[in-house]
Structure formats: C-alpha cells, structure tokens
Amino acid sequence: DQQVKQNSPSLSVQEGRISILNCDYTNSMFDYFLWYKKYPAEGPTFLISISSIKDKNEDGRFTVFLNKSAKHLSLHIVPSQPGDSAVYFCAWGEQGGKLIFGQGTELSVKP
C-alpha cells in the first residue's frame, strides 16, 4: 500500500523568505502527487500537482519538485506571505478518485 509521509508537523518562516515543505512516499507506481492547503474550518484547497513524467511544476509562487529515485517531493513557496499560513497536505492520487494524504505540515509565516 502506498504511504505518504510528511515528517515535519510544523514550519515557521519569515515573510519574504522561502518555505520548503517536504513529503516522502513508499511505492513507485505511476506517480501523481497533489498539494493542498487547508485553513481551519474549511476544506482543503488544491494548490499544484505533478506527475512522474515531470520533475518540476511551477505555478506562480509555488513550485513542486519530484525526485523519483529518492521517492521525495517538495513544495517551494517564494516569497512566503502571511496569508500562506495554513496546513499543507501532500497527497498521492490513485485512479478511482482516491487520494492518500500525508499528515500535514503547519506553516506559519511571520511578518
């Protein structure tokens, strides 16, 4: 079974600096990963995704990197803004509408 792990429960970053959130996974099948952001009392909001045919995907301030040999992906936010403070989830996407989520990393961006 695929497992997705986010080993850092929290991260604190200064406004304007780079935030790097990490995620590891166990099984190498067709890989499709998504990052979601979640505020309290709201559902997760899709941020960015990447498939195994790429090693990088960029959307504005958000860039996701996929290292297939290390079974590792990371989300970079540059520059970080106070409004980015939220819980970030990495998820592995399976056919049939199933997402396997990591435990989440709470990002705090300080002014």
Added chain:
Amino acid sequence: KAGVTQTPRYLIKTRGQQVTLSCSPISGHRSVSWYQQTPGQGLQFLFEYFSETQRNKGNFPGRFSGRQFSNSRSEMNVSTLELGDSALYLCASSLVGGYNEQFFGPGTRLTVL
C-alpha cells in the same frame, strides 16, 4: 460556478444513532469522494462514487456507506455511531475522478456523545 456544498455543517449525535450527510458536487462533476479527518489519523479516504457506482473504497467498517444519485449528489451514512466517529467529514468532487484534481467542500463536523 458554485463550489462543493455539504449539509449539515455541524451535527451532534449520541452513540448508537445513525447519521446521513449530504454532498452536492460542482456542476458537471461526476465523481464524488468522501474523506474523514481526525486529529490522530489525518485525512483518510472513505469511498468514491462515479455515475452512481462505488468505484473505490477505503479501509472503514461496513457501518460507513454511501450512495450517489443520478444528478451526482451523494450521501454518506454512518450507522451505530461510536465515539471514535467524531470527525470532520469532507466531500470532494472532480470531473471524472482518476488523476483529476479534487475540489473539497467545507465539511460536516460530526460530534458523537
């Protein structure tokens, strides 16, 4: 375009009761997935429906069930509630499921006393 809506937003039940939660997907989306979020277990997949058929199921007991209607609206039911069922239940929709990104509703907060 209206987002995913879930009703009710908050629910309090007692052990042994049953509960039904409702989800209306984004117009045109045919896939609806359900997730349970708890502090200890994080976000866990319950099941996914596409065109009124359950296509995928997570590792939850049979007390958790769902269905999807012809208009893609979905309901999930939990029977014989246990204290551990207290959680945020999230519904997500996507065009056809699979590798499409999923759009989440605000969730239903269920408290079992």
